[in-house]
Amino acid sequence: MSLDVARLKKDFPVLEREIDGKPLVYLDSANSSQKPQQVIDAMSRFMETSYGPVSRSAYQLAANATELFEGARQKVQRFINASKLEEVVFTKNATEALNTVIQSWGRANLHDGDAVVLTQMEHHANIVPWHILSAEKHLELRWVPLTDDGQLDLTHLDQLLDGAKAFSVTAMSNVLGTLTPIRLLTDAARAAGAISIVDGCQFVPHNVTDVQAMGADFFAFSSHKMCGPSGIGVLWGREQLLEAMPPFMGGGNMISDVRLDGFDVAELPAKFEAGTPPITEAIGLGAAIDYLDEVGMDNVRRHEMDIAGYTITMLKERFGDDITIYGPDNVEVRGATISFAFRGIHPHDISQVLDQTNVCVRAGHHCAKPLMRILDTPATTRASFYLYNDESDADALANALDGASDIFNF
Amino acid sequence: MPGLEDLYREIILDHYRSPRNRGTLETPPAHMAKGHNPLCGDEIQVYLIVGDGYVEDVKISGQGCSISQSSASMMSAAVKGKTVHEARRMIDAFRSMMSVHERAVAGNRIDHEEPDDYSDVKLGDLDALRGVVKFPVRIKCATLSWNTLTQALEEATA
Numbered sequence: 001m002s003l004d005v006a007r008l009k010k011d012f013p014v015l016e017r018e019i020d021g022k023p024l025v026y027l028d029s030a031n032s033s034q035k036p037q038q039v040i041d042a043m044s045r046f047m048e049t050s051y052g053p054v055s056r057s058a059y060q061l062a063a064n065a066t067e068l069f070e071g072a073r074q075k076v077q078r079f080i081n082a083s084k085l086e087e088v089v090f091t092k093n094a095t096e097a098l099n100t101v102i103q104s105w106g107r108a109n110l111h112d113g114d115a116v117v118l119t120q121m122e123h124h125a126n127i128v129p130w131h132i133l134s135a136e137k138h139l140e141l142r143w144v145p146l147t148d149d150g151q152l153d154l155t156h157l158d159q160l161l162d163g164a165k166a167f168s169v170t171a172m173s174n175v176l177g178t179l180t181p182i183r184l185l186t187d188a189a190r191a192a193g194a195i196s197i198v199d200g201c202q203f204v205p206h207n208v209t210d211v212q213a214m215g216a217d218f219f220a221f222s223s224h225k226m227c228g229p230s231g232i233g234v235l236w237g238r239e240q241l242l243e244a245m246p247p248f249m250g251g252g253n254m255i256s257d258v259r260l261d262g263f264d265v266a267e268l269p270a271k272f273e274a275g276t277p278p279i280t281e282a283i284g285l286g287a288a289i290d291y292l293d294e295v296g297m298d299n300v301r302r303h304e305m306d307i308a309g310y311t312i313t314m315l316k317e318r319f320g321d322d323i324t325i326y327g328p329d330n331v332e333v334r335g336a337t338i339s340f341a342f343r344g345i346h347p348h349d350i351s352q353v354l355d356q357t358n359v360c361v362r363a364g365h366h367c368a369k370p371l372m373r374i375l376d377t378p379a380t381t382r383a384s385f386y387l388y389n390d391e392s393d394a395d396a397l398a399n400a401l402d403g404a405s406d407i408f409n410f
Numbered sequence: 411m412p413g414l415e416d417l418y419r420e421i422i423l424d425h426y427r428s429p430r431n432r433g434t435l436e437t438p439p440a441h442m443a444k445g446h447n448p449l450c451g452d453e454i455q456v457y458l459i460v461g462d463g464y465v466e467d468v469k470i471s472g473q474g475c476s477i478s479q480s481s482a483s484m485m486s487a488a489v490k491g492k493t494v495h496e497a498r499r500m501i502d503a504f505r506s507m508m509s510v511h512e513r514a515v516a517g518n519r520i521d522h523e524e525p526d527d528y529s530d531v532k533l534g535d536l537d538a539l540r541g542v543v544k545f546p547v548r549i550k551c552a553t554l555s556w557n558t559l560t561q562a563l564e565e566a567t568a
C-alpha cells in the first residue's frame with residue numbers, strides 16, 4: 001500500500017467511534033467524506049479567534065478574515081492549477097456550480113433547438129439543470145452511450161458533437177467509478193466548436209487535478225467529498241467565458257453599483273458570489289486542501305487503485321457469480337467507488353444487514369436514474385473507498401455480505 | 411441498535427419469497443395506481459376491482475425491497491374480499507401502526523392528538539411488520555403499497 005492508512009485513519013475522529021461496541025466501517029465517501037481533525041481544528045480556531053465578515057468592513061478583524069478567506073481561494077487555485085485567481089468562484093456545492101454555468105452561460109449562449117451533449121452516466125446535477133433550461137430553449141440533448149463494462153462508448157462521439165454547442169461530462173462516475181478520458185473529450189468538443197463543462201465532483205477528491213491540462217472550459221466540484229466541510233463548492237471557468245456571462249444570482253457582493261434604475265456587476269469572481277459566502281467553510285476547504293497536499297494526491301490515487309483492485313478481485317473470488325460488479329475492472333480507468341448487485345437481494349436490504357456491523361454503504365439510485373435504467377435495475381449497493389480505507393474495510397464488507405446471504409438464503 | 415430479527419421476521423421473508431396476488435389486471439374494468447419511493451427508486455402498481463362495495467380482486471406488480479414487497483403481498487391478501495369500508499379502516503389501522511413512530515420522528519404535532527382506536531381491526535400477518543417502526547428509514551418502504559392502494563380505492567370508488 002502506498003499510504004500509511006492506519007496512521008491516516010487516526011486523523012479522522014469519527015472513525016474512532018464505535019456503535020454497539022463495533023467499529024465504524026465507513027464506505028460511503030462518494031456520498032460525502034469524513035473530516036480530519038486538521039479541518040475541524042482550522043474551522044474551530046477560525047471561529048474562536050478570527051471570525052469576521054469578508055470583503056465589507058474596514059476594521060482589522062474583518063480585513064484579517066478576508067485575507068484568510070482569499071487565502072483559501074489561492075489554495076484552490078493551486079490545487080486545481082487554475083491560471084488565474086479570478087477564475088475560482090465559491091459556490092454552495094457542485095450542484096450550484098453546474099447550475100450557475102448552465103443557467104448563466106446557457107441562457108446567454110444557447111438558442112432554440114441548439115444541441116448539447118451529455119453522457120448516460122451523469123449525476124442528476126448535470127442532467128436536471130439542462131432539462132430546466134431546455135423547457136425555455138428547447139435544447140436537443142444528445143447522450144454519449146456506455147459500453148458493457150461501463151465506460152463511455154466513443155464510437156460516434158464526432159457525430160454526437162457535430163454542431164453541438166456544449167459538452168457537459170463527468171470526469172468520474174459516482175456510480176460506476178469510471179474515469180472518463182477527459183482530455184480526449186475536451187479536445188473533441190473544442191474541435192467541434194463546443195465548450196466543455198466538466199463535473200469534477202468525484203474526480204477532485206481522488207486524483208491530481210489540473211484544469212488546464214484537462215482542457216476544460218468550466219469545472220465544478222464540492223468540498224464535502226474531499227475532506228472539507230459541506231456548504232461550499234467551487235466553479236472554475238476560463239476568464240473570458242466568465243467575463244462574458246451575465247450574473248446568475250443577484251444580491252450583495254456581486255455588484256459594483258446599484259441604482260433605482262439598474263445595477264452594474266462586480267469584477268470576477270465576486271460577480272458570481274452573491275450574498276454572504278460560506279466563510280468558515282472556505283477556511284475548512286483550505287485546510288482540507290493542505291491536508292490532501294500533504295498526503296499527496298498522486299499517493300491517494302495509487303492507494304485507491306490498489307484498494308479497488310484488491311476489493312474487486314476479493315469480492316469476485318469470494319462470491320463468484322453471486323456478485324455483479326458494475327463498471328470496469330481495470331483500475332487504470334476506474335476509482336475505488338464500487339457499485340454491485342448481490343444474489344438478487346435488494347440494495348436496501350443489503351445496506352440494512354451491513355448496518356448491523358456498522359458497514360456504511362449507499363443503497364439506491366445515487367442520483368443517476370437514467371444510468372439505473374440502462375443498468376436495468378432500480379438501485380445498486382455502492383461501497384466507496386477513500387484514503388482512510390484499507391483491506392480490512394473491504395474484508396468487513398465481504399463478511400457483512402455473508403450475513404445478508406444467511407438471512408436471504410433463497 | 412434493534413436487531414434484524416425485529417425486521418426480517420420469518421413471515422415477512424415468506425411473503426417476500428412467495429408474494430401473493432402478484433400480477434396485473436386488465437384496465438378497465440380494473441383501476442390501477444402507481445406508487446414510487448423516490449429515495450430508493452422502488453416502484454409498485456396496485457390493480458383493483460371494486461364491485462358492489464367489495465374489493466373483488468387486487469393484484470400487485472413492481473419491484474422493491476423485502477419490506478415493501480412483503481407489505482404489499484400481505485396487504486393484498488388482507489383486503490381481498492373485504493368491503494371498501496373495511497379496507498379503508500385497515501389502511502388507517504396499518505398507517506397508525508407505522509406512523510406512531512414516523513410522526514414522533516418528524517416531531518409532528520399530531521403526536522398530541524388522541525390516537526384512533528383500531529383494536530377492532532384484525533391485522534393478522536401484518537402485525538409482523540410492527541418491528542419496522544424501529545427502523546425509521548424503512549417505514550416508507552412498508553407504507554408504499556398502502557398509499558398506492560388508497561389512491562386506487564379513491565379512483566375505483568370515485
Ligand SMILES: Cc1ncc(COP(=O)(O)O)c(C=O)c1O
Pocket residue numbers: 030031093094095096123125126170172173174199201202222367
Ligand atoms: C458526479 C457528481 N456530480 C455532482 C454531484 C453533486 O454534488 P453536491 O450534492 O455536493 O452538489 C455529485 C454528488 O453526489 C456527484 O457525485
